[in-house]
Structure formats: structure tokens, C-alpha cells
Amino acid sequence: MSDPLTFERAGDDDRINLAVGQPSIDLIPKEMLQTAAARAFNNASEHAFNYGDPQGELSFRAALALFLQGQGQTNARAESLFLTGGNSQALDFVCERFTQPGDVVLVEDSTYFLALQIFKDRGLKIIGLPCDADGIELPALINAIETHKPRLLYTIASFANPTGLCLAEARRAEIARLSRQHDFIVAADEAYQLLHFEKPAPKSFSHFLNDGNLLCLGTFSKILAPGLRVGWLEVSEPLMPRLLASGWVNSGGAINQMASFIVTDCLHHDAQAMHLSTLRHTLAARAAVMQSALKANLSELATWTAPKGGYFFWLRLTDSLNTNDLVAPASRAGVGFQPGNFSSANGHHPNYLRLSFAAYGITEIETGIHRLRTVLRQR
Ligand SMILES: Cc1ncc(COP(=O)(O)O)c(C=O)c1O
Structure with missing residues (x-):
């Protein structure tokens, strides 16, 4: 099981780490x-x-x-x-x-x-x-x-x-x-x-x-x-x-x-108000790309509601897999996500996972979701 307290930052390793809820460097003015x-x-x-x-x-x-x-x-x-x-x-x-x-x-x-x-x-x-x-x-x-x-x-x-x-x-x-x-x-x-x-x-x-x-x-x-x-x-x-x-x-x-x-x-x-408006557009575009990539790659494997703001998608796997067990194989495949039970006080939601679209641009988001599909398909 991975540890919720390990500090992670996009770009610190070769993974496309969709676990991290941080703005990508180009989003910081x-x-x-x-x-x-x-x-x-x-x-x-x-x-x-x-x-x-x-x-x-x-x-x-x-x-x-x-x-x-x-x-x-x-x-x-x-x-x-x-x-x-x-x-x-x-x-x-x-x-x-x-x-x-x-x-x-x-x-x-x-x-x-x-x-x-x-x-x-x-x-x-x-x-x-x-x-x-x-x-x-x-x-x-x-x-x-x-x-x-x-x-x-x-x-x-x-x-x-x-x-x-x-x-x-x-x-x-x-x-x-x-x-x-x-x-x-x-x-x-x-x-x-x-x-x-x-x-x-x-x-x-x-x-x-x-x-x-x-x-x-x-x-x-x-x-x-x-x-x-x-x-x-x-x-x-x-x-x-x-x-x-x-x-x-x-x-x-x-x-x-x-x-x-x-x-x-x-x-x-x-400057803050103008930056915020740019940010909303960029995040909306990235969310739309993630939504299309998920539809194309994971529609038989997971369900989700497309977010209307913020940083995250929250996916429920249709199989009763524990997403903690998928962290290591996903990492080997070059992609990161956050397991569902990190977000629960009671260890609930083991078959959920959280993906952030804030920390990467659209090409990496598409590649990351494709890699995730490969990992899930192999289970
Ligand atoms: C809901 C929520 N609260 C707080 C934080 C951290 O906020 P700050 O950087 O202002 O400490 C985050 C960051 O992911 C968050 O998602």
C-alpha cells in the first residue's frame, strides 16, 4: 500500500503523476x-x-x-x-x-x-x-x-x-x-x-x-x-x-x-482577477481533454461525473479492485493516481481513484490516461 504522507510533486520523476493536486509550472505566473x-x-x-x-x-x-x-x-x-x-x-x-x-x-x-x-x-x-x-x-x-x-x-x-x-x-x-x-x-x-x-x-x-x-x-x-x-x-x-x-x-x-x-x-x-480568468479557461480545457481521454480509454472500466470546476476527477472502477494495489504497477507503467481510500476517514472507497488535471498539459494528460488503461486492462 502506498503512503498518503509521502510528499509528491509533478516532475520529480519520470511518471505522469496525475495524483498531485498542484498547478503545473506554466500555470504559475x-x-x-x-x-x-x-x-x-x-x-x-x-x-x-x-x-x-x-x-x-x-x-x-x-x-x-x-x-x-x-x-x-x-x-x-x-x-x-x-x-x-x-x-x-x-x-x-x-x-x-x-x-x-x-x-x-x-x-x-x-x-x-x-x-x-x-x-x-x-x-x-x-x-x-x-x-x-x-x-x-x-x-x-x-x-x-x-x-x-x-x-x-x-x-x-x-x-x-x-x-x-x-x-x-x-x-x-x-x-x-x-x-x-x-x-x-x-x-x-x-x-x-x-x-x-x-x-x-x-x-x-x-x-x-x-x-x-x-x-x-x-x-x-x-x-x-x-x-x-x-x-x-x-x-x-x-x-x-x-x-x-x-x-x-x-x-x-x-x-x-x-x-x-x-x-x-x-x-x-x-493581475489576480485576469490570471484567474485565464486559469479557469486552461483548467476547463484540460478537464475536457481528460474527459475525452477517459471516455475513449476507460468507459468500460470505470464510471465518473465530469467536474464543473476545481482540479479533480473521481473515478469508481467497475470491478471491485483495490486501487492501492494498482499504484506500483501504474508507477512502472509511468503514471500516478491517488487511491480512493486515502480520502476516507474509515478506509472506504477502495475501488475509487483520484486524478488531477491541473499538474500537466493536455498531451501528458492524454498519455497518462492511456497508460492507466494499459494498467487496468492487465488486472
Ligand atoms: C481542499 C484542500 N484544502 C487545502 C489544500 C492545501 O491548501 P494550501 O496550499 O492553501 O495550504 C488543498 C491542496 O490540495 C486542498 O485540496
């Missing part, structure tokens, strides 16, 4: 970032290199609020935003601030495999919730709330990792309401919220900030550059003081302040 960095550092105020506002500098939060408003998150306000080092750091921070070891966290079954690791690191008990095509099934959620008295619910509501599906808007509203009624916190990981191909995702959880105990996690990793380590939390008002009362935040000031200035420059010059 290096020159744009170099220009923004030069401008941000040259124009920096005398305070810029000192300790920063623990919540993130107002210039960053105000520019981010405007950007989010422009993207349809009309309620975004600088006061509700908190600078983070990306969604991984934010998620760990949320656990540290709002949970105790032994508390229950509810997650979608399936979910982001490394979020599971963060919850384990924090000693949380993870309970997977069943999902249908519209996301978390509400009767099962209500049952889990009554049975487990969760402290946290973690959801990847839009173009989810790994399923590519979206949680229906009415369910988002109801989950927000339930969090208030039953006193738990919703951590909505919105890493892919802005990455639609045609129709925008259902409303961000940020629209329901006043109705529940909500923390929306946004990141520039998937829409700009993972190496910046810049993201944000948008939070229900009563939760902000707890974030600001953190010892390391008070001691060190804002996390990753200088990188936030680079992002601020990209936001001011509309």
Missing part, C-alpha cells in the same frame, strides 16, 4: 509575481518590515475584500478577514483555537486526505458523513450531530477534493443554521470556490456568516502560487476574538506579512 514583488518591496512603507497587524495589514484585507466582492462574495469586509499561511495552516490554526484532543470533527466521506492528517495531529476523532451528488446528506448530518456532539464540521463545499462535486446552496444555509443551533463550528475549505469552468459555484459559506459559527478558508495556492503560502479566513464576527487571542499571533504579528504585500499588489493591479 512567475513574471507577474516578480513584477508585483519588486513593486511591493520598492513601495513598502517604513512600517512594512516591522511586526504587522496580527489580523493581516488592512491594505491586504481591504484589497482582498474588494477582490472577493468582485468575484460575487458581496458581503466580504476587511474586518471579517484574517491573513493566513494558506488553508493547511489555517485549518491547523482553527483546530488549535477551537478544539481539544478527543473532540469530534465531522467530514465528508470522501475528503481532502491531508486534512485528515491535520485532524489526527490535533487528536480529533474523525467521523465521515455520507454524501450524494449534492453533498452532505442532511438526515445523516442531523443524526451525527445528535450522536457525536461534534465541535467541528469540515466541508469542501465547492468542486471538492476529491469528488469534484458541490454542496447544494440550500444545504449550506441549513448547515450554517445547524451550527448555531447545536453550537459547533463549520470550517468551510473553499480552496476551489473560484475555479468554475462555466457557471459559478453555489454561494460561498461567507454569505451565511451571520447565521452560524462559520470560518471560511480561502487560499491563493490554487489560484496564484502555492509557494507564496498566503490565504485568508473569513469568519463570523463572534469567532474573531478567539483567533486574535492566540499567543503566537500576538507574539509574532501577522503570519507571512511580506508575501501578503506581493498578493496585495496583484490584487490592486487586477
Whole structure:
């Protein structure tokens, strides 16, 4: 069985590694970032290199609020935003601030495999919730709330990792309401919220900030550059003081302040908005190529729903194979994928696999799927 914790990066070996959920190098606008960095550092105020506002500098939060408003998150306000080092750091921070070891966290079954690791690191008990095509099934959620008295619910509501599906808007509203009624916190990981191909995702959880105990996690990793380590939390008002009362935040000031200035420059010059629009087109084109390649090569071997945004296809093999057993042969054939049970708190979905179309161009995607067919045909 392969290990979910081995760090993998596209291009580190000869495989076409469709397991990795990272942007390909050509999707990271290096020159744009170099220009923004030069401008941000040259124009920096005398305070810029000192300790920063623990919540993130107002210039960053105000520019981010405007950007989010422009993207349809009309309620975004600088006061509700908190600078983070990306969604991984934010998620760990949320656990540290709002949970105790032994508390229950509810997650979608399936979910982001490394979020599971963060919850384990924090000693949380993870309970997977069943999902249908519209996301978390509400009767099962209500049952889990009554049975487990969760402290946290973690959801990847839009173009989810790994399923590519979206949680229906009415369910988002109801989950927000339930969090208030039953006193738990919703951590909505919105890493892919802005990455639609045609129709925008259902409303961000940020629209329901006043109705529940909500923390929306946004990141520039998937829409700009993972190496910046810049993201944000948008939070229900009563939760902000707890974030600001953190010892390391008070001691060190804002996390990753200088990188936030680079992002601020990209936001001011509309460079982020323009890049996002290019990115959506490129990802949509790659998803379409993967869809055609899958249809041509795997239609008798697997079923799937074509994603309408995000980074991933989620395939169910028609034979009851354990996809963990296929990792090594696939690797020998020069292709990588992520086995289904990595994404389950309970080891479910052994006959599923996750494929990313973000890390490679169209020729490699086609070749990769062809190689996958050879591997599956030999089983
Ligand atoms: C759902 C989800 N959350 C968080 C992350 C990591 O985000 P960041 O780079 O902002 O830490 C990923 C990356 O794959 C992801 O898919």
C-alpha cells in the first residue's frame, strides 16, 4: 500500500503523476509575481518590515475584500478577514483555537486526505458523513450531530477534493443554521470556490456568516502560487476574538506579512482577477481533454461525473479492485493516481481513484490516461 504522507510533486520523476493536486509550472505566473514583488518591496512603507497587524495589514484585507466582492462574495469586509499561511495552516490554526484532543470533527466521506492528517495531529476523532451528488446528506448530518456532539464540521463545499462535486446552496444555509443551533463550528475549505469552468459555484459559506459559527478558508495556492503560502479566513464576527487571542499571533504579528504585500499588489493591479480568468479557461480545457481521454480509454472500466470546476476527477472502477494495489504497477507503467481510500476517514472507497488535471498539459494528460488503461486492462 502506498503512503498518503509521502510528499509528491509533478516532475520529480519520470511518471505522469496525475495524483498531485498542484498547478503545473506554466500555470504559475512567475513574471507577474516578480513584477508585483519588486513593486511591493520598492513601495513598502517604513512600517512594512516591522511586526504587522496580527489580523493581516488592512491594505491586504481591504484589497482582498474588494477582490472577493468582485468575484460575487458581496458581503466580504476587511474586518471579517484574517491573513493566513494558506488553508493547511489555517485549518491547523482553527483546530488549535477551537478544539481539544478527543473532540469530534465531522467530514465528508470522501475528503481532502491531508486534512485528515491535520485532524489526527490535533487528536480529533474523525467521523465521515455520507454524501450524494449534492453533498452532505442532511438526515445523516442531523443524526451525527445528535450522536457525536461534534465541535467541528469540515466541508469542501465547492468542486471538492476529491469528488469534484458541490454542496447544494440550500444545504449550506441549513448547515450554517445547524451550527448555531447545536453550537459547533463549520470550517468551510473553499480552496476551489473560484475555479468554475462555466457557471459559478453555489454561494460561498461567507454569505451565511451571520447565521452560524462559520470560518471560511480561502487560499491563493490554487489560484496564484502555492509557494507564496498566503490565504485568508473569513469568519463570523463572534469567532474573531478567539483567533486574535492566540499567543503566537500576538507574539509574532501577522503570519507571512511580506508575501501578503506581493498578493496585495496583484490584487490592486487586477493581475489576480485576469490570471484567474485565464486559469479557469486552461483548467476547463484540460478537464475536457481528460474527459475525452477517459471516455475513449476507460468507459468500460470505470464510471465518473465530469467536474464543473476545481482540479479533480473521481473515478469508481467497475470491478471491485483495490486501487492501492494498482499504484506500483501504474508507477512502472509511468503514471500516478491517488487511491480512493486515502480520502476516507474509515478506509472506504477502495475501488475509487483520484486524478488531477491541473499538474500537466493536455498531451501528458492524454498519455497518462492511456497508460492507466494499459494498467487496468492487465488486472
Ligand atoms: C481542499 C484542500 N484544502 C487545502 C489544500 C492545501 O491548501 P494550501 O496550499 O492553501 O495550504 C488543498 C491542496 O490540495 C486542498 O485540496
